Amino acid sequence: MSSEKFTFRFVVPESAIDGLGHVNNITYLQWCLEAAEAHWLAKTDAELREQYVWVVLNHNISYKNPAFLGEEIEVQTWIHSHKGVRSERCYRIIRIADNKTLVEAKTQWCLLDGTTRKPIIIPQKVADLFV
Structure with a gap:
């Protein structure tokens, strides 16, 4: 049931580097969250984003593997599965120069009604955007 991969590339900025001289662990998580948001924004319109x-x-x-200042990075994300109110999103972060995987990650997300902020079963119209 996996969806197509959504990807984006960038160069590792100085702000991502920690005291050990490589990308800080929490920064990778931030990049995953940014990729998930960018994927959602790319697939939905303002009305849908207000609903859910x-x-x-x-x-x-x-x-x-570590990443370092100035390296070109690609973040890949896709929906692995969904059921009920939950969706599992996967991520892979790679270094372009040698195609090495830097990070593999998964996030369990829950869909909420945009007004009530209560969990809501993922409607088919939302699922169809990603699968």
Whole structure:
């Protein structure tokens, strides 16, 4: 049931570097969240975004290799599955120069009604945008 990958690339900025000289672990998580938001924005219109909002239930992240200042990075994300009010989104962050995987991650998201902020079963019209 996986969706097509949504990707974006950028160069690692100085603000992402920690005291050990590589990208800070929390920065990878931020990049995952930014990718999820960008994917949602790319697939939906303003009306749909007012109707529904997503909240994180949990994150699972595995750090495979470090990234460094000035390296070109690609963040990939896709919907792995969904059921009821939940959706599992996967991420892979790679270094372009050698195609090494830096991070693999998954996030469990819950869909909320945009007005009541209560969980709502993922409607088919939303699922169809991603699968």
